Amino acid sequence: MLRRLLLLHGPRRHFSSSFSSAFSLSSPTFAVFGANTGVGKTLVSAGLAASLLRSHGASPSTVLYLKPLQTGFPADSDAEFLFRMVPSLLRPSHAVHLAASLDTLSASPSVEIPLPLPEEAAFSYDGEGEVVRKQLACRTLYAWREAVSPHLAAEREGMSVEDAHVRSRLAACLVEGENLGKGNGERGVWKLVETAGGVASPGPSGRLQCDLYRAFRLPTILVGDGRLGGISSTLSAYETLLLRGYDVSAVILEDRGLSNDKFLLSYLRNRVPVLVLPPIPEDPSDDLTDWFCESSSVFGLLKDALQSFHSTRINRLNSMQRKSKDLLWWPFTQHNLVPVDSVTVIDSRCGESFSAYKVKDNKMMMTPQFDACASWWTQGPDSNLQIELARDMGYAAARYGHVMFPENAHEPALRCAELLLEGVGKDWASRVYYSDNGSTAIELALKMAFRKFSLDHGILVDSDKSITNERNIQLKVLALEGSYHGDTLGAMEAQAPSAYTSFLQQPWYSGRGLFLNPPTVFIRNETCTLPLPPWIQHVHLSPGDKCFPSLAEVFCKTRDSSSAADLYSTYISQQLSKFSLSSNSEHIAALIIEPVISDGTNVSCLAALAKSSILRECRNRKIPVIFDEVFTGFWRLGVESASELLGCLPDIACYAKLMTGGIVPLAATVTTEAVFEAFKSDSKLTALLHGHSYSAHAMGCSAAVKAIQWFRDPLTNSNLDFDQMKLNEQYSLNRLHVDHSFLFYHLYY
Amino acid sequence: MLRRLLLLHGPRRHFSSSFSSAFSLSSPTFAVFGANTGVGKTLVSAGLAASLLRSHGASPSTVLYLKPLQTGFPADSDAEFLFRMVPSLLRPSHAVHLAASLDTLSASPSVEIPLPLPEEAAFSYDGEGEVVRKQLACRTLYAWREAVSPHLAAEREGMSVEDAHVRSRLAACLVEGENLGKGNGERGVWKLVETAGGVASPGPSGRLQCDLYRAFRLPTILVGDGRLGGISSTLSAYETLLLRGYDVSAVILEDRGLSNDKFLLSYLRNRVPVLVLPPIPEDPSDDLTDWFCESSSVFGLLKDALQSFHSTRINRLNSMQRKSKDLLWWPFTQHNLVPVDSVTVIDSRCGESFSAYKVKDNKMMMTPQFDACASWWTQGPDSNLQIELARDMGYAAARYGHVMFPENAHEPALRCAELLLEGVGKDWASRVYYSDNGSTAIELALKMAFRKFSLDHGILVDSDKSITNERNIQLKVLALEGSYHGDTLGAMEAQAPSAYTSFLQQPWYSGRGLFLNPPTVFIRNETCTLPLPPWIQHVHLSPGDKCFPSLAEVFCKTRDSSSAADLYSTYISQQLSKFSLSSNSEHIAALIIEPVISDGTNVSCLAALAKSSILRECRNRKIPVIFDEVFTGFWRLGVESASELLGCLPDIACYAKLMTGGIVPLAATVTTEAVFEAFKSDSKLTALLHGHSYSAHAMGCSAAVKAIQWFRDPLTNSNLDFDQMKLNEQYSLNRLHVDHSFLFYHLYY
Incomplete structure (x- = not known):
């Protein structure tokens, strides 16, 4: 059995599972990453949420704020900060009813017992016209007590979480979020996912933030650094995101009198809008209301930039099937046989799966699609290798060019x-x-x-x-x-x-x-048989030369001196002699x-x-x-x-x-x-x-x-030695099976 | 003239000059980059310099410390810090005479007048055995008064410096440094170049630090960040350096109780040594002597790691000609005609030039070599494009893989x-x-x-x-x-x-x-002539069909109806008719x-x-x-x-x-x-x-x-709009000329 053969010699490669749920692109969804810790990611999330809920017209009825990983909890709770702060920032000119909620899904045993209960609150604001209903949902997925990096907190407090769990819970929350808007006039949902620390800060398993969420490839708001040295840390963080395949939709940073924003705007020209916020008050007793008030026009611009980014992206994705049919000439393809709507629009790949954009029943979805033939047997099936290669490609291009x-x-x-x-x-x-x-x-x-x-x-x-x-x-x-x-x-x-x-x-x-x-081996019912080609069908071969209990027998060296070998030799020699x-x-x-x-x-x-x-x-x-x-x-x-x-x-x-x-x-x-x-x-x-x-x-x-x-x-050669990197034999076997589906098809047909 | 043709329609590309002096690899030379500002680059430089001067045996007699760009001067002077601190850290067990010097080459007008004069000092330490002479030279190349980023200081204080000047002065200092060791027993020189701010902080022209010095591609010591968020900023800075083609020879960072070094060591395993320094005293009155004393074993390890990096690099470079001759099979090459010592060892490229490793008279040199045929006409001659492409290559690899x-x-x-x-x-x-x-x-x-x-x-x-x-x-x-x-x-x-x-x-x-x-045009003495092929040599063509005052005439549309055109048509028609x-x-x-x-x-x-x-x-x-x-x-x-x-x-x-x-x-x-x-x-x-x-x-x-x-x-499409990015027509013309040397050779032969 080739299967056994594969196990015998390996599998030498390992695999990490990647995100495997489809999610909707109908609602704008952004990740908030920081150039460093303490640069104001949560303030930006709050200001943006308020700006979204405050605005009229085509604005969303619902904002879902997700904080997947929170340390320093419950004293520090970014979700709670939004839950308390955002309602106070709504001063609309028309009547609004805001329903706000706060909950935490899991907390480490060190977090004070009982886990804070979910909270709900409702706010009504007087204004002109009919009352508009809005909703703010703030959710923490995992919380630890100590205010350190999640990988340290997870280790010290005994609550480690696998990457796959973080991703699947986040995916579930994003899907659930789609339904939040229902009943509020269907004016849509925006979703914000605020990461922990800087772009490359470790999550609970040690996987970097930028790697942990990469399969989602959410468009990103990068909160930059306005301090001395902040140009460098902002650009480096930007490059780290690019090296994971993220699109940065906006950079926003605090003004600390160094005009970092001007330099960044110039450096990133034609690529990314750069916005600058007023200096954040350093006095901890400041309730920040004035600062948010002063910042509201900037958050308005941020909202517009993100809206524009989202529309552009969706329009482009929607146009790609048609344009590809019109402009491209695919190899090995009879174009007449490919209807427009069967063209696969690949937004990205993560290890073994593509993210394919599909529209079904008017719903725009990003759907994982298993690359069953490993892109025609060229792809090494490993999302970690992909990132290692990306870094090497950047290095080689910079060092050598051509x-x-x-x-x-x-x-x-x-x-x-x-x-x-x-x-x-x-x-x-x-x-x-x-x-x-x-x-x-x-x-x-x-x-x-x-x-x-x-x-x-x-x-x-x-x-x-x-x-x-x-x-x-x-x-x-x-x-x-x-x-x-x-x-x-x-x-x-x-x-x-x-x-x-x-x-x-x-x-x-x-x-x-x-x-x-040549004679070709076929495997059926665990036995290898050898249908003979015409030129030796008339010859008597022993059953041992035509039927083998296993593939190993086929490759066995002792067959070199079998009667079949003599027969083949004679035949080949005859053929070659014609060309003396x-x-x-x-x-x-x-x-x-x-x-x-x-x-x-x-x-x-x-x-x-x-x-x-x-x-x-x-x-x-x-x-x-x-x-x-x-x-x-x-x-x-x-x-x-x-x-x-x-x-x-x-x-x-x-x-x-x-x-x-x-x-x-x-x-x-x-x-x-x-x-x-x-x-x-x-x-x-x-x-x-x-x-x-x-x-x-x-x-x-x-x-x-x-x-x-x-x-x-x-x-x-891996750069990680965490639990999820261990060889998962069952998974590998399945992978090889599918990888060679073509092969196995013939083995078993 | 084709030359005129080229000018008429362009040149559409622009060029930036790159470093063009050879420099020696005989002395270990390292750049000190920081993951951020304020992470202790100068402390690392000082500790390393002391460790180098303190050690025995194969240790260098001379350390040259260069600070190309210093702001906050003269209150802040990293060169002066080394000049004062390093001698006090030498407590060798054998007799040492240390000559130390400090100088500043240029300062902005805002720096107090007069510019601090060069200082020299000599220190003798008692010990066993013969007196060993050692030398420490500390030099600042450009200084500004305000403690801000050099691009702001340059703008505010009216002393802007072009990138090319920074590079050529640095190159001159490095070359000069080679001779410092002479007379001190020839036991070699180490050179340290300490950059300003973080890896991507702007220099005086706005060019990022990592871009400014890229043509030198000095092996790099990355001073990481031990604080909360420091894993992220250190890894991002590391990736920014890789995206410029640098090799990071060691990461060193302060211990702030978060074990950032352990995580980094694990993440970078098999690639880069990660060293950790004791916490740096925060009290400004601390003279740091105790800290340096406590750190000396770490700096010893750093010195060893760098020594090992340098030797490995040189050994590899020295082996490459031989190994290439033994293992590679070059296209278009008769290997018999290529002597081992004529193989070009290309260490990197920066825009239009390769850095080629050569050994001459026992001196190991990294020599710029103009890529005169643009690597067989495939290379777009622009060092800025190279970096843009590097970033895009990393992004595309991460986003799509295959x-x-x-x-x-x-x-x-x-x-x-x-x-x-x-x-x-x-x-x-x-x-x-x-x-x-x-x-x-x-x-x-x-x-x-x-x-x-x-x-x-x-x-x-x-x-x-x-x-x-x-x-x-x-x-x-x-x-x-x-x-x-x-x-x-x-x-x-x-x-x-x-x-x-x-x-x-x-x-x-x-x-x-x-x-x-076909008839082919040759240009000689500014005139285009048309040597006729055999098949029309017997026909009478008017002189206007055989000789043209300019290449534009050759391409002129009115020739479509000339007698030559009829002649060609007839001939071609005859030829094609044979295949009816x-x-x-x-x-x-x-x-x-x-x-x-x-x-x-x-x-x-x-x-x-x-x-x-x-x-x-x-x-x-x-x-x-x-x-x-x-x-x-x-x-x-x-x-x-x-x-x-x-x-x-x-x-x-x-x-x-x-x-x-x-x-x-x-x-x-x-x-x-x-x-x-x-x-x-x-x-x-x-x-x-x-x-x-x-x-x-x-x-x-x-x-x-x-x-x-x-x-x-x-x-x-450039990401920079600084002065040096402006089109330099003369340079472009030369470039195109050489780019097409093959072509021009035939035009003028």
Whole structure:
């Protein structure tokens, strides 16, 4: 069983669950983050809530204020501050009835018993016209007594909370909040989520605030710092939010006489509005009423900026299906078959799930959508790795930008080469050639193999002469039917004829190969069977060569000397003999195979066949062997390289997809020194040219360095060692199952 | 003159000069950055300096402390603090003679007159053994009176300083520092550069500290924050430094009872040592001697960590030439022709220059090296754009990671398509197909053109039948000799035979095209001449058709009706007539040309030839026209698309290289709706397949969105509006000149 195989060798990767509820975008919802602690997040929340409830017309009937994590409780309670303060700030010119509520969902045992009971209060203000009903709901999700960071409070007071719990409770509150507005004239709800401390302050599990809530990707109000040094801390906090994929909708900060707001406005120009509040009174006895009064126009501007941000965002999201249909040309897609409303609008991804924007029954929803094929097997399924990669991408871009590669060395390219050679290239490879994608990696491998073959077989006696005079020589590959090696015109030539290599798809296709039809293993009822291809159906094979109790048996080395192996060898040898050097100018000059698994279709019985037969016959004939590991490399099958399963080694191997965690295009063609030596001479014209890979992009190599190390040993390379990072085997197994749903489909069909 | 052409239409990009002196890596040099202001940078500098001067054995004889920007001067003077404090902290067990000096290079007019004179002091300590001579030099480069951010002080006190001046003076001081150690037993110099405020605090010009010194990329000591909220501000500051390409060699922070150091150590595990200092006395009358005494072991650890960082870095740099030669396989390179010591070790890039590590006469140097070919014409030459891109890369990676593309929409892909269609595709294109590099973009263009041609000419009557039965049809391109369209096997088929398409380089090459030899313009002595190709040398052309007073004349529209145009038309028509539909199965099914300039070689006279002749003849025959704009797109020639110079439009155009500012591989094939429509049917098999572009990487598209907007209007899209951002025309011109040195070489040869 491949399943067992996967468990045997791993799974080496770990996973963290991410948020998995849909939530509505109909109500504007903002997160309030602080550039530091003590910069006035709660004052901003209160001022904004008052401004929202005070305003007329299209204003919301309801404000839901959520404080997920509160320390210093109950002496400090930001929810209570809003509950008490906001009603006093409503002085509308029309009649208002405000219902306010305050509650706390969980508190640590150290918080005084009993937990403060939910409170409700009602306020009526006289004014002109009909009475307008409004509602303010203030809720604390988790509270601790000590006024320290939640991770310390959680540890000291014995109430730790897992990230997933914080997220699911927050999600539930946000969903519940949708219904609060009902009955109040349906004029909508605004929701504010005030975080704890600064943007990167730890939550109860140690996860940073910005990471804890990332799956929601709520638009953010950044409360900046008006003090000396505040420009720096505000910009750094802003960058930390960007490095988590947040959109900052507004920056607001206190005026401390240093004009920090002016500098920030200039620096962030065209991106984010920057608002400035009057100095906050430092006298603790001040009830702040005057300050809020003085600030009300600023909060009005903040409300307008957020409203505008929200409308712009929704309008854009609503337009994306139509615009995509109109402007984009998707690969592998017949556009006629894609109705506008079936286009998936992806707002973001967090680990294994996309956030997809959908409109159903006039409700605008952000819906998690599991990326079941790991974005075509390129994605490393880990939300922690995603953030690590993001930071590395920023660093590599800033450090290197674009760096020309020939005759140059830079750290990411060199380090990546070292990791490849000590990993997938262990015991055989010594050179790394970078290009942009799996298909170009294959084309390079073909060029390399052909040169090596030509040299070994005396085809290139005189390299000067050969430049012009060898056009009568036809080099072909030995490949397998049903294999896939990429979609550039050259890579397609190494594939057997099919609908995908038709005139419509590859007008220059001629199929430059000998394409064998190998026996393929199918698994049904826990037993592996081997439907025989036509060319050996007439031969008697023992049942042990056609039926295996487990996949391990299929890969078993003792089969190398079975009767089937002899049969295969004979057949392959016959086929290859047709291309003898003396008889014609056609040569089989390379073997190219996908070890173990053809791209998402079958577990080929290459264990027996390839090892004992094809590979041996090619070795005997000095035909270079190429492994196409674009799909299988880097533990996709539980081992770093599928060579480990096959138990034999190539001359050349190609890697891409998962190599960078999918984030940036990069491919590597890894070879032996003997292949490399075949290109050595005193002429530049005999060097290997491949124009579009002048660069070995520092970005791609940096991503690969991070991703390969991470996959190799995720727990060591993680930056967190908290409980939720522990390997959840059941979850991993499910993940791998779905990840390879294509594969398993074929195993069980 | 092309030069005039460039000026006429631009230059649209702006440039900021970057640091341009080499500096030594022989002496360990570190920058001291703060997570915020007031976190104790100067105390750390002093403690470290004392620890360095105190230690024995391999310790340095000299410490140079530089404070480039000091406000609050002279009451606040960090250099003076070290000058007074450090000698008192030396209590060595062996005899020491310490010479200390203090000076200030420039002060604003508001600083009390006269400027404090340089001071010197000598201290001798009794101890065992021979007297060891040590030296401490403390220097302030610029000082302002008011204790505010340098940008405010500079504005208020009338002493503004340009970034370039700060950098060049700092560079001079660092170079000078090399010699300080001489005569003191040559036991080396350590240099410390203490920045002002937090990592992102503005310097006198408004440039952030982290940006101001970026070209030096000094290894960094980050002084963190031990207070409540300090985890957040320390991590954010750390990320801001990473987003500028800095390596943080150590984090050190004060213990304020919150165990911030423990959390940071865990979070940054395996990356950066985190050290914790005892609480700093808050009483201003405390002379800190006891605190320093208590801290000395921590500073010893810091010194060791930095020493280790420095040695590791130097060892790695020293090994890179050898390792690169051993492990890498460079494109376009005959490795035999590259001696080990000629490999360029690129430590980083800043705008237009690399920092290259070189060892000369046993001196280890970091040397700026101008990137004269803009890394093969992919790099957008702007250090500000580089930082903007870095931030965007981090954001895109965090927000999207890898996103599968078919039938999906995401903002970067859609926005990039909009920008392309309103820019290079203006007035003609309506669809964007993404792939990974110029070569694959060309292959896609060929597939598109061939399908369009087949449909228009009735070759594909029955699409089902055609899948298998059209192999007798040979589609070819019309192309120009000397053109270059990429190095994938398929793209090479569209190029004329040459050494680069030889059997050695492309074993499957057959040259599937009709390759014309067009007249090419050469410029000498300000005059453009047109050496005629063999096929029209026998014809009489008027001198006005062979010689032009300026390049503008070459592109002049009135030449469309000249006698040369008729001649070309006739010739081309003759050539194309050989491929008539009735006579054989070979068709010219696409025209592919590089408009204006062949890849770095010639300014082809396509203005006259292509417009009036080739293009017209192809249009007449319904042969789709492909513009290969991989090299010329996005203002490389002063206009967004070379179509603007040619004055005519293609059916398909290909873009890559500069599109993302070079930072991430991405290409776009842009087409008309008519080409797109040619692929529409009810069968998925007739769609355009191109496997390696399943993704339309969010990273590449995000980079393209930023870069295209930036190139289009750099001043509007800049985040800075300070003086040094203004367009420096002279500099730009030089830059473009060198940028196109290859081109100019051919213009003037």
